[in-house]
Amino acid sequence: xxxxxxxxxxxxxxxxxxxxxxxxxxxxxxxxxxxxxxxxxxxxxxxxxxxxxxxxxxxxxxxxxxxxxxxxxxxxxxxxxxxxxxxxxxxxxxxxxxxxxxxxxxxxxxxxxxxxxxxxxxxxxxxxxxxxxxxxxxxxxxxxxxxxxxxxxxxxxxxxxxxxxxxxxxxxxxxxxxxxxxxxxxxxxxxxxxxxxxxxxxxxxxxxxxxxxxxxxxxxxxxxxxxxxxxxxxxxxxxxxxxxxxxxxxxxxxxxxxxxxxxxxxxxxxxxxxxxxxxxxxxxxxxxxxxxxxxxxxxxxxxxxxxxxxxxxxxxxxxxxxxxxxxxxxxxxxxxxxxxxxxxxxxxxxxxxxxxxxxxxxxxxxxxxxxxxxxxxxxxxxxxxxxxxxxxxxxxxxxxxxxxxxxxxxxxxxxxxxxxxxxxxxxxxxxxxxxxxxxxxxxxxxxxxxxxxxxxxxxxxxxxxxxxxxxxxxxxxx
Amino acid sequence: xxxxxxxxxxxxxxxxxxxxxxxxxxxxxxxxxxxxxxxxxxxxxxxxxxxxxxxxxxxxxxxxxxxxxxxxxxxxxxxxxxxxxxxxxxxxxxxxxxxxxxxxxxxxxxxxxxxxxxxxxxxxxxxxxxxxxxxxxxxxxxxxxxxxxxxxxxxxxxxxxxxxxxxxxxxxxxxxxxxxxxxxxxxxxxxxxxxxxxxxxxxxxxxxxxxxxxxxxxxxxxxxxxxxxxxxxxxxxxxxxxxxxxxxxx
Numbered sequence: 001x002x003x004x005x006x007x008x009x010x011x012x013x014x015x016x017x018x019x020x021x022x023x024x025x026x027x028x029x030x031x032x033x034x035x036x037x038x039x040x041x042x043x044x045x046x047x048x049x050x051x052x053x054x055x056x057x058x059x060x061x062x063x064x065x066x067x068x069x070x071x072x073x074x075x076x077x078x079x080x081x082x083x084x085x086x087x088x089x090x091x092x093x094x095x096x097x098x099x100x101x102x103x104x105x106x107x108x109x110x111x112x113x114x115x116x117x118x119x120x121x122x123x124x125x126x127x128x129x130x131x132x133x134x135x136x137x138x139x140x141x142x143x144x145x146x147x148x149x150x151x152x153x154x155x156x157x158x159x160x161x162x163x164x165x166x167x168x169x170x171x172x173x174x175x176x177x178x179x180x181x182x183x184x185x186x187x188x189x190x191x192x193x194x195x196x197x198x199x200x201x202x203x204x205x206x207x208x209x210x211x212x213x214x215x216x217x218x219x220x221x222x223x224x225x226x227x228x229x230x231x232x233x234x235x236x237x238x239x240x241x242x243x244x245x246x247x248x249x250x251x252x253x254x255x256x257x258x259x260x261x262x263x264x265x266x267x268x269x270x271x272x273x274x275x276x277x278x279x280x281x282x283x284x285x286x287x288x289x290x291x292x293x294x295x296x297x298x299x300x301x302x303x304x305x306x307x308x309x310x311x312x313x314x315x316x317x318x319x320x321x322x323x324x325x326x327x328x329x330x331x332x333x334x335x336x337x338x339x340x341x342x343x344x345x346x347x348x349x350x351x352x353x354x355x356x357x358x359x360x361x362x363x364x365x366x367x368x369x370x371x372x373x374x375x376x377x378x379x380x381x382x383x384x385x386x387x388x389x390x391x392x393x394x395x396x397x398x399x400x401x402x403x404x405x406x407x408x409x410x411x412x413x414x415x416x417x418x419x420x421x422x423x424x425x426x427x428x429x430x431x432x433x434x435x436x437x438x439x440x441x442x443x444x445x446x447x448x449x450x451x452x453x454x455x456x457x458x459x460x461x462x463x464x465x466x467x468x469x470x471x472x473x474x475x476x477x478x
Numbered sequence: 479x480x481x482x483x484x485x486x487x488x489x490x491x492x493x494x495x496x497x498x499x500x501x502x503x504x505x506x507x508x509x510x511x512x513x514x515x516x517x518x519x520x521x522x523x524x525x526x527x528x529x530x531x532x533x534x535x536x537x538x539x540x541x542x543x544x545x546x547x548x549x550x551x552x553x554x555x556x557x558x559x560x561x562x563x564x565x566x567x568x569x570x571x572x573x574x575x576x577x578x579x580x581x582x583x584x585x586x587x588x589x590x591x592x593x594x595x596x597x598x599x600x601x602x603x604x605x606x607x608x609x610x611x612x613x614x615x616x617x618x619x620x621x622x623x624x625x626x627x628x629x630x631x632x633x634x635x636x637x638x639x640x641x642x643x644x645x646x647x648x649x650x651x652x653x654x655x656x657x658x659x660x661x662x663x664x665x666x667x668x669x670x671x672x673x674x675x676x677x678x679x680x681x682x683x684x685x686x687x688x689x690x691x692x693x694x695x696x697x698x699x700x701x702x703x704x705x706x707x708x709x710x711x712x713x714x715x716x717x718x719x720x721x722x723x724x725x726x727x728x
Contacts, residue, residue, distance in 0.1 A: 424566070425529070425530070426566045427566050427568055429528055429529070429530075429550060430562065430565070430566040430568070431551075431568075432527070432549070432550035432551045432554065433526050433550055433551075433554050433559075433560050433562075434554060434576070434579075434580040434583075434636065434640070435551050435554040435555045435580050435583040435584045435587065435640070436551060436579055436580055436583050437549075437551050437583070438551075440579070440583070444568070444571055444575075444576070444579060445568055445570075445571065447570070447571070448568055448569055448570025448571035448619065449569065449570050450570070451570040452570070
């Protein structure tokens, strides 16, 4: 089964019904030291970057796939994947060639036409507005000393910063997928906010245009110096067309003294069809470190896509008085599986963390929350509050909660609350009686349930996220 | 306006309504009374299309349309409103959002554009005053943390917002103290017009001192066994239901 899926993904030339006539640069399938060297060479990387990749690759060889998650993952043959494919090998030429269902969803979400093209993988005209917009943004940011560029550009132009911070939060030895990413990562984003600077815009618009086809092994590094602030938005609410089945990304955040980093994600990769065929496997390692005193990191995520999600955005609270939050809505429908949550590692004194996780399961999907709260021996007065809610639609899906706590300091206060509820027929009928259709009622109720988290998203994302929740669950009740 | 003929309905295979007939004209207020378990709430559920109930025989015609052909939301948008005996809580959904959604669904059904924000707020203000409803309540989630009386008042508020042609008040008086009862009844009376009709389902005669019915029907064992004017309610209050049961048994 896995062979067919991987085959479909790596070999398919016809997924959305268009033909290939663009010259592509693809290196043969499989992974070995030579492939790592080719990737590095194709990206014109310096020696130290290649060394980093090779070290990671050699370590990866010694590692085993983690099996502790509540997921059924088909066997993946890592030797049958191509690790460097020019991104737009099957690019459609116009929207007429794009899957109509995908377009219907774009329209429901109200995605502008130009953006629809970009998301569908159409080669977008180089003079379209976004390019100049992008340049304007870049100039404004540069004046303030903010660096915001692709990871490759950062390696080329800011090697000292990359060398200093890359791998310090998620080392290449961290886990199987992190090691794989460190060896073969394609590209990603780099953000640097200098001391005392408050980034004046959400780093999103740029990214939404820029992020298409950054590839299956993304790597993001955000460094916020003392007294700085940044809000970073990842992803897009539109379902992204993608030829890659396996995604293994890394995100690292470093927050210095008094720095404040807000990271928001809306993830809507292709979840597979209603029978559970196809879909993205998303194995992500996201972690931030509150390095300095009074620093703050918050993760907000709305996860509706991917066939399999394995993802635990975490925080290391090293600085005294630092604080962190994790706000999550994870939706699974049909055959989707999600095992997602967070880790809060309290090391400094007077640190606090807040976890709010809202799972929504429908169809025959499986949705698990997995979280760890660890309080170190020296973490005086650590404080954690966790709340994990599950909402079930129908009686064939599963919701699971796996909270772990390791408390090594007696002054800590750690609280955990969990609830499980169902959308009742009474609620639906009540809405029906007020003239609201069952489908709209489900959307209304689900959005009400997820509101606390969605409210944490920046405005422009929140509206789309609400629509997305409803669309994802269409047809899941009655 | 509403013609119910020989209606039989059951839940989980158990027959509750056993040949009910009822005719309601615009401008009329009908009270339906009866002992516990006689089928009063089943009647309101069946008219509004609650899927838990099955109609096995008979017909319900509303303004010439066969309600059995219509989904619950269509019946609502045709102008049928039910004030629930037990209003449901919907966490996280504000009353404002809920009401705007409901009104816009109704407008869409009637091929009207969505209501403007200013109009909506103005109507909200007017109708809140009508049922003396606190601003606090409309900013909260639907019925969440409302007291029993607040929930009932909220039902009448929604009725005022949606301006139904036919309103069914299912045990709206239960759990209300005398002041709340007066406010709710006042609201209902102010909304009364020659074009709309009301069915008041109640256990006690108490509510009928405030909402004066044109007709009173006694529902017993799934059928309307006696009908009369408002005096019948007084008689029931004084004599209880036993004499009706005996009459039926004869």
